[in-house]
Amino acid sequence: MNEIAAKSWTRETVVADLERAILEHRLPPGTKLGEDDLSDAYGISRTIVRAALLALSHRHLVELRRNRGAFVAQPSIRDAREVFEARALLEPRTARSAALRMTDDSLDILRANIRQEHDALDAGENDRALFLSGRFHVEIARIADQTTIESFISELISRSSLIIALYWRRRAALCETQAHHALLDAFERKDGDAAEQLMKSHLLDLLASLDLRHVSQPPASLREALQR
Amino acid sequence: MNEIAAKSWTRETVVADLERAILEHRLPPGTKLGEDDLSDAYGISRTIVRAALLALSHRHLVELRRNRGAFVAQPSIRDAREVFEARALLEPRTARSAALRMTDDSLDILRANIRQEHDALDAGENDRALFLSGRFHVEIARIADQTTIESFISELISRSSLIIALYWRRRAALCETQAHHALLDAFERKDGDAAEQLMKSHLLDLLASLDLRHVSQPPASLREALQR
DNA sequence: CGCAACAGGATTGTATACGAAACTGTGTCG
């Protein structure tokens, strides 16, 4: 297999590259991430690949099974609920903080993000739009200037991307950018109360758009499904 | 150097052992964790040690510096504030959930934990008491049956232990067990409101007992201090 | 024909070897 680029890969860059591929659903949940495959693909040794996979497993993006290998995580319905419960605890208050600390530069960043979301949707690149939608949430945490909470939210957003890949019901994603626009309005007014409320309902909307009723989750492959 | 035990160490057990040593302040903030030292101490190769250190760095218990080595993390004053802000967002609501789901078995676990805290304090083992005090908080998250939030809280508690090691002001730790007793009362009554409120003020008390005014944090060693 | 045992291949887990970077101490020059 050809190498991906002539770039000199480090653990961090490999993690970032893999994470992006997972978030954009180029590596759907359940995909096996063989160490040899990855080391060949990146043109590096298994040592770095293993470190990268270990790092991703700590963020619950990759599931490590002893002597079996690494797989893109397949969050259970329970995981999905828990992730959104955690987001409900963290994000609304963080959005409030962000609103109070909002600057013109920060607003520009958020506006640009929303614009990119629109462009991606117009181009039919839904997965890329989803990725950018996640970036929007992480950016808010960054603006709130809370590194610790930001890292938690970042992990939760990433896991949400997997959850959406598995349980997304509606196909129309318009509600998404609509909510982001409303949040932007609140941020422009530096209205903390509104931002907190909007984020709260935005998350509830998201959760409501998932289909978490079924006992069986769509397996990425028959093999994996039967291994469970 | 002699090996610690004849045990066959895995990455997980090494992580757990190191984490406990850090939480009980046998490895104070700033301590250098040389890979060769650790591999000799545990009687394993550096491969596993490196994986363990990487895992601990993801929990912010260990700081990895490229080509310099691993050190027990020294949270900054800003880190300290952020950790307690995150705890304030997560723990009160989690205590409420725990109160509503409380069972007799869970109560027994919490009571036993408090008893151990007392025993440790009576025996003058303050660091062990601190470790157990942290366990109390994690146990509450476990009872709330929220694995995702539990893992966040677990990380925050561990970091709090480092923060307390660096910034603890009072020497009397009585307020600690007092607050835990009050929480237990609320849990026994399955009083979610009270549990949430008590946890909230408990965290504020904790934060207030820290000395976060100074610009300079006590360096664990002169060398490390000057390296910054 | 079906099931179980076994052997071969593939993949991961661990250890070790080598190269690179940084720290420490010494020596020389200004």
Add this chain to the structure above:
DNA sequence: CGACACAGTTTCGTATACAATCCTGTTGCG
């Protein structure tokens, strides 16, 4: 006497080799 440069030592970063485990296909027996 002090500062800078350089070399030795230590420690980390990466690659590779070997061992252990698991998957898979085949074969033999009931």
